[in-house]
Amino acid sequence: MKIGIDYLPxxxxxxxxxxxxxxxALIHILRHKTYKHGNxxxxxxxxxxxxxxxxxxxxxxxxxx
Amino acid sequence: MKAYIALIKxxxxxxxxxxxxxxxxxxxxxxxxxxxxxxxxxxxxxxxLATTGVKIxxxxxxxxxxxxxxxxxxxxxxxxxxxxLFSGTVATEFTRGTLINLLTKGLPRRTVILAKFTMTxxxxxxxxxxxxxITTAYTAYYWTMPTYHHLILTFSxxxxxxxxxxxxxxxxxxxxxxxxxxxxxxxxAVILMTLINIVPTWQASNPLTLITQNLALxxxxxxxxxxxxxxxxxxxxxxxxxxxxxxxxxxRAI
Amino acid sequence: xxxxxxxxxxxxxGRQMVLNDLNLIVPEGRIFGFLGENGxxxxxxxxxxxxxxxxxxxxxxxxxEPVTFGQTTTNRLIGYLPDVPAxxxxxxxxxxxxLCGEISGLSxxxxxxxxxxxxxxxxxxxxxxxIGGFSRGMKxxxxxxxxxxxxxxxLICDEPTSALDPVGRLEILDILQQLKGQTTVFFSTHVLADxxxxxxxxxxxxAGKIALTGQIDDLKAKHATHHLRVKFATTAExxxxxxLGWSDFQTDLVSFSVTLTAPDILKLEMTVMQALxxxxxxxxxxxxTAPTLEQLFMEVVQ
Numbered sequence: 322m323k324i325g326i327d328y329l330p331x332x333x334x335x336x337x338x339x340x341x342x343x344x345x346a347l348i349h350i351l352r353h354k355t356y357k358h359g360n361x362x363x364x365x366x367x368x369x370x371x372x373x374x375x376x377x378x379x380x381x382x383x384x385x386x
Numbered sequence: 387m388k389a390y391i392a393l394i395k396x397x398x399x400x401x402x403x404x405x406x407x408x409x410x411x412x413x414x415x416x417x418x419x420x421x422x423x424x425x426x427x428x429x430x431x432x433x434x435l436a437t438t439g440v441k442i443x444x445x446x447x448x449x450x451x452x453x454x455x456x457x458x459x460x461x462x463x464x465x466x467x468x469x470x471l472f473s474g475t476v477a478t479e480f481t482r483g484t485l486i487n488l489l490t491k492g493l494p495r496r497t498v499i500l501a502k503f504t505m506t507x508x509x510x511x512x513x514x515x516x517x518x519x520i521t522t523a524y525t526a527y528y529w530t531m532p533t534y535h536h537l538i539l540t541f542s543x544x545x546x547x548x549x550x551x552x553x554x555x556x557x558x559x560x561x562x563x564x565x566x567x568x569x570x571x572x573x574x575a576v577i578l579m580t581l582i583n584i585v586p587t588w589q590a591s592n593p594l595t596l597i598t599q600n601l602a603l604x605x606x607x608x609x610x611x612x613x614x615x616x617x618x619x620x621x622x623x624x625x626x627x628x629x630x631x632x633x634x635x636x637x638r639a640i
Numbered sequence: 641x642x643x644x645x646x647x648x649x650x651x652x653x654g655r656q657m658v659l660n661d662l663n664l665i666v667p668e669g670r671i672f673g674f675l676g677e678n679g680x681x682x683x684x685x686x687x688x689x690x691x692x693x694x695x696x697x698x699x700x701x702x703x704x705e706p707v708t709f710g711q712t713t714t715n716r717l718i719g720y721l722p723d724v725p726a727x728x729x730x731x732x733x734x735x736x737x738x739l740c741g742e743i744s745g746l747s748x749x750x751x752x753x754x755x756x757x758x759x760x761x762x763x764x765x766x767x768x769x770x771i772g773g774f775s776r777g778m779k780x781x782x783x784x785x786x787x788x789x790x791x792x793x794x795l796i797c798d799e800p801t802s803a804l805d806p807v808g809r810l811e812i813l814d815i816l817q818q819l820k821g822q823t824t825v826f827f828s829t830h831v832l833a834d835x836x837x838x839x840x841x842x843x844x845x846x847a848g849k850i851a852l853t854g855q856i857d858d859l860k861a862k863h864a865t866h867h868l869r870v871k872f873a874t875t876a877e878x879x880x881x882x883x884l885g886w887s888d889f890q891t892d893l894v895s896f897s898v899t900l901t902a903p904d905i906l907k908l909e910m911t912v913m914q915a916l917x918x919x920x921x922x923x924x925x926x927x928x929t930a931p932t933l934e935q936l937f938m939e940v941v942q
Contacts, residue, residue: 331423331524338416342409372413373467379405380470385729385772392742396728403730483726487786490690490720493743494711636710639693 343368346375349383356382389493393501406471407509413467414513418520421456422528449529450605456521457600460544464517465597469551472506473568476559486640496632499556503628506552514545535606539613543596543603550575550593550620553627560631560638591615593623641704643668643794643824644689649698651684658684660848662698666826666841668793671816673835673856674828676845677941682828683723685845686798690720703793716744719787719823723798725779729772733764733782736771737789744790751789758785762815777808784815788823795819797827801834813838832933842933844940851940859936866905867929868912871897877921884915899929 346368350361359367364382367374401407428451429444479485479498489495518541525531534540551572558571579594589595595616602608644666651659658681666672676682687693689700691712700707702714727736734755741751759765762781771782780800787795800816801809809831816825817838829835835842836856843853852859872878878896882889888901902908905928916923 328423328426330527331419331426335416335419335423338412338419342412342416372416373463373470376409376413376467376470379409380474383405385404388745389743392739395742396739399735400728400730483722483724484728486692486722487720487725487727487740487783488743489692490712490715490718491740491744491790492713492716639687 339372342372342375346378350378353384355384357384358382390497390501393493393497394505397501397505401505401509410467410471410509410513411516414464414517415520417456417459417464418517419524421459421521422452422524424455424459425451426528447529449525449531450601452521452525452529453604454601456517457544457597460514460517461597464514464544465548465551468510468513468548469555469569469572472552472555473572474559474565475502475506475568476556477563477565477568480559480563480640489640495635499560499628499631499635503552503556506555507549510548510552511545514548534604536603536610536613539610540600540603542617543600543613546617546620547593547596550624550627553624553631557627557631560635591619593617593620596620641668642666643703644826645699645701646685646689647699647701649685649688649700650696651681651688651693652696657848659688662845662849664843664850664853666794666824668824669821670841671820671825671839672827673839673842674826674845675830675832675835675842675937676828678830680845681848682845683798686720686796686828689796690715690718716790717793719790719792719795721780721783721787721795721797721800723800724803725783725786727771727774727779727782729770731771732769733759733767733771733785736782737786740786740789746790754789754791755785758788761785763811777804777811780804780808780812781815784812788819792823795823795825795827797825799828799830801829801831809834832937836933844937846941852936856933860933866902866908868900868902868905868908869897869925869927869929870900870912870916870923871895871925871927872921872923877923880919881916881921881923884919 347365350356350364350368354361356364358381364378367382368378398407425447428447432444485498488498554572554575555568558568559565561567561571576594579592582588582592583594590612593616595613599608599613603610603613642665644664646662646664649659649662650657662685674682674685684693688695689702689707691707691709691714694709702717705714705717707714731739737755737758738751741755746754756765759767762785764778764781764785767778771779774782780803784797784800787797795816797816800812804812813834816827819825839856841853841855842859844851854862870881872881873896875893875896878891878893878898882891882898886898886900889898890901891898900908900912909926909928912926915921916926
């Protein structure tokens with residue numbers, strides 16, 4: 322992998338943020354039983370859709386505590 | 387003034403505790419990183435796609451490609467995320483009835499609108515600036531930066547367009563008291579601007595210019611004078627949106 | 641000067657006339673019960689007083705100042721507890737009172753002292769959880785705390801007890817009763833027992849107008865008639881008693897009882913006891929039924 326090293330400065334923050342966002346959404350989804358809109362399956366799938374999925378979940382899926 | 391500051395603090399706390407601030411910052415850092423990455427990867431991607439033996443020779447990517455990616459990401463995703471995140475800022479106050487306690491304490495209604503606009507603007511400005519700074523850092527690290535024209539004006543474009551969208555979200559929320567209402571008002575306005583863009587003579591004063599012509603301005607293909615009308619129209623539209631929000635809200639029974 | 645007056649207030653929603661030339665005076669310092677059936681227009685009246693709705697006609701004055709719709713400066717004199725108070729779920733009670741106080745323009749020291757005092761008063765001083773996790777009763781108590789924060793001259797409560805369990809109800813009534821003398825309390829309800837417990841004065845809203853208003857004791861004395869209920873063990877005894885020829889009576893065959901009505905309750909009671917003695921009748925019970933607010937209310941509403 323010759324491109325590896327060259328892209329490392331990009332990949333590290335990118336992976337941290339992307340994985341972080343998806344993980345945060347997933348944890349929240351699995352810890353809650355009810356959602357403002359949609360159901361668990363929908364939001365689990367959605368949380369993997371690049372960055373817009375987690376954002377959509379926290380705006381339209383997450384119930385106010 | 388005291389009430390305005392109190393509401394600003396309330397908005398700041400709300401955006402933080404409902405995860406809007408962290409999400410906005412995370413997403414805009416991401417955009418800052420992705421833009422130069424895509425510019426750098428583009429030749430590789432095209433090479434992978436052209437496997438039929440056709441030899442494509444591409445010029446190596448430049449700093450300008452990085453900025454092209456940046457403006458494209460802002461236009462397509464950045465503004466969308468902004469709109470989605472703050473689509474409920476006015477509507478939830480109405481649907482949950484949370485303003486009643488505050489208004490019956492003598493809070494002027496316009497303060498609600500002004501505080502919301504201020505706080506959302508502060509968040510949007512910070513997130514956008516962060517994104518610009520990150521892309522600048524990467525671009526400077528990987529490429530040599532040529533001298534750009536009208537740097538500040540170019541980067542103000544998407545920012546100002548963002549402010550326009552925020553003011554439309556507030557107007558939509560006040561008029562329809564629902565999140566969908568806010569989203570549709572924004573969407574409707576963008577569609578309207580896209581339609582207006584069909585008429586060539588109107589393009590110059592269309593706020594859409596603020597997010598489509600950035601590269602042309604940066605390279606000096608577009609003169610400053612061609613950018614100003616759109617900016618002025620956008621500022622006018624923001625003032626009108628906020629003004630009519632205040633007037634409509636003052637007359638609304640709640 | 642009365643703290644609150646409504647003069648010829650009219651409000652329509654579309655074709656429906658909710659308030660029709662309503663007049664009301666609330667003197668300062670009272671606990672004033674605002675009665676009416678569900679949908680009679682109690683909440684509408686309150687929202688008009690708070691400037692949240694615009695009256696079609698009429699003038700509302702708070703402490704002599706007219707109420708204006710939209711920018712309502714008279715609200716600085718008022719504390720309001722909505723029927724279901726809505727808060728920001730992500731805040732803690734202390735933070736919420738902080739926000740309310742800053743909006744009301746209280747000074748920092750005053751606000752800190754006042755909010756601690758009030759939270760203790762409503763029993764939320766040691767509650768540090770977010771409001772989102774509150775029970776209804778807790779929200780109602782926080783609602784009272786926020787309404788009293790700016791030491792209002794007039795406290796308006798919209799059905800403060802109707803959504804609560806008996807314990808929660810008593811807590812709220814106690815809190816309201818303790819305000820007597822400091823603040824005028826104007827509260828709406830359809831629970832007559834609550835009114836009888838704490839109010840000095842009432843108004844009954846019916847068909848868009850105030851059908852009856854005044855001090856409870858005066859109203860009872862003036863409007864309700866006196867009753868005497870005589871209960872027997874068998875139908876035979878009941879019939880024997882009825883056959884004596886009473887002028888104004890109602891029989892209840894299920895419980896073998898008869899309820900007699902006369903303007904002078906003492907004289908009636910004497911007559912009944914004499915009649916029972918001569919007829920050798922022994923009732924299971926003989927009781928005076930005091931005029932209740934409920935009878936008063938039913939009389940007005942029907």
